[in-house]
Amino acid sequence: METLQVDLKERSYPIKFGAGNLKYLGEAMAALQPIQQVKRVFVITNERVGSLYGDIVLESLKQAGFEPFYYQLPDGEEYKSLESADKLYTAAIENGLDRQSAVVALGGGVAGDLAGFVAATYLRGVFLIQVPTTLLAQVDSSVGGKVAVNHPLGKNMIGSFYQPQLVFIDVRVLNTLDLREVRAGLAEAIKYGVIRDGDLFSYLEEHLEQILALEQDALSYVIQKSCAIKAAIVAEDERENGVRILLNFGHTIGHALEALTSYRIYRHGEAVAVGMVAAAQIAVGRGLLKEEDKNRLEKLLKRAGLPTTVTIPAVEIINILPRDKKARRGKPHFVLPLALGEVDLFEDVEKDEILAAIS
């Protein structure tokens, strides 16, 4: 297994990468110094992931000397709620989860965010292990400590920054993932190429077919590179006061599309794909980005099977932008590309520019 360290002083933790390594999760946890006192482990997952990987995880934890118990929520974003958290707190209390216990988040971004939120708040915080099982969660959401549940009035409105003790990645679990989910996760990897690493972008162009076919070497390379970029950015700015905002490339318009369609039409990565093209178009309009680089981005997203245009009227998108969580004084922020591998934050993008780009 390869290891990468997220460097956050006393909150530092390893990300472990492998293929077919899920059965060694317990062993990897037992080897971690802070986890050595832990007996009770609360595994939180959903019905789908639980039916595929629950037994392997439970067996691995028992083999390593832990006493695991298990909760399966139904599958779906709507279960990333305070109501689900409440059920999980009850299960935690009933099963004797104490301060020296750990929560294992087994699943995609929904399980990771929800279980992370429970770990952050139960008894003011217990140990957290992220075991991401979607590509989106492996390249993005499991690293960096953002945990949250949704509120009926807004997504991810209730949450915290809470770093795990370990992120444990097995690329082989992606074999059972729907192709649409693979494509949506790929959007975030493409995002990492654009914001920080032109070589990663070129690699994605050259190896796209292998990645979509889940060939292990290409997939592992992309996951490790993406995690390394996220880890470096989070180490620089854990609580999003500075450079971490750059991870929002494609998200200003992306979040607007998700909100306008009530989170029912687009997977998160699909909305971000459209948002990245719109941001690139704004950058071209400002003379910041070469047209040919925007075309390369658009072409790669299309090849990955991701949407790059929408039929929603541009005014509707513009009207919802000031409601974005990250808008400052009612003005939307935009992360715009300057090249394939470099972006910057802009808070002076005018309505006309956005209109022109979306149209």
Ligand SMILES: NC(=O)c1ccc[n+]([C@@H]2O[C@H](COP(=O)([O-])OP(=O)(O)OC[C@H]3O[C@@H](n4cnc5c(N)ncnc54)[C@H](O)[C@@H]3O)[C@@H](O)[C@H]2O)c1
């Ligand atoms: N914390 C962060 O930094 C961060 C970043 C980006 C997104 N997010 C959050 O992540 C969530 C989206 O995550 P997601 O796209 O992983 O969705 P998800 O967790 O709903 O997973 C997508 C689907 O794949 C299924 N699945 C998961 N792993 C599988 C596997 N190995 N085999 C077969 N099926 C599997 C799930 O059951 C689900 O149906 C959103 O709630 C979003 O807000 C968080």
